[in-house]
Amino acid sequence: MKILAVDDSILDRKLLIRILVKAEIQQEILQAEDGEQALEVLADYHQDIGLILLDWQMPKMTGIELMAGMMKIPILSSIPIIMVTASGSEDNKRLAREINPKLAGYIVKPYKPEELLQIIKPYLK
Numbered sequence: 001m002k003i004l005a006v007d008d009s010i011l012d013r014k015l016l017i018r019i020l021v022k023a024e025i026q027q028e029i030l031q032a033e034d035g036e037q038a039l040e041v042l043a044d045y046h047q048d049i050g051l052i053l054l055d056w057q058m059p060k061m062t063g064i065e066l067m068a069g070m071m072k073i074p075i076l077s078s079i080p081i082i083m084v085t086a087s088g089s090e091d092n093k094r095l096a097r098e099i100n101p102k103l104a105g106y107i108v109k110p111y112k113p114e115e116l117l118q119i120i121k122p123y124l125k
Contacts, residue, residue, distance in 0.1 A: 001050035035061025
């Protein structure tokens with residue numbers, strides 16, 4: 001199983017990866033810097049990706065646009081998604097859950113590593 005980290009901030013992606021490596025999570029971590037690049041990664045690796053860590057605010061295609069598109073494709077809609085974003089308003093949380101009722105989690109930046117790991121652990125295989 002692979003984890004896909006989608007965030008336009010290379011620093012935020014590095015932080016995510018550092019947290020996962022420090023927690024001895026063995027899954028390979030793929031990266032994308034926006035929704036369009038994430039679609040390219042999904043086209044190549046969708047059968048291997050078991051979890052997506054997704055930022056909301058990104059150029060070209062936002063995380064919410066990516067997630068909305070994924071929900072229309074059965075083979076992609078079953079991949080668990082955890083939003084990891086600075087967009088912490090209740091309206092945004094509600095919108096994310098309306099678009100993806102099976103949303104695996106919603107973490108607001110800045111977050112504590114333990115918070116992220118607690119949400120991720122049930123999805124690791």
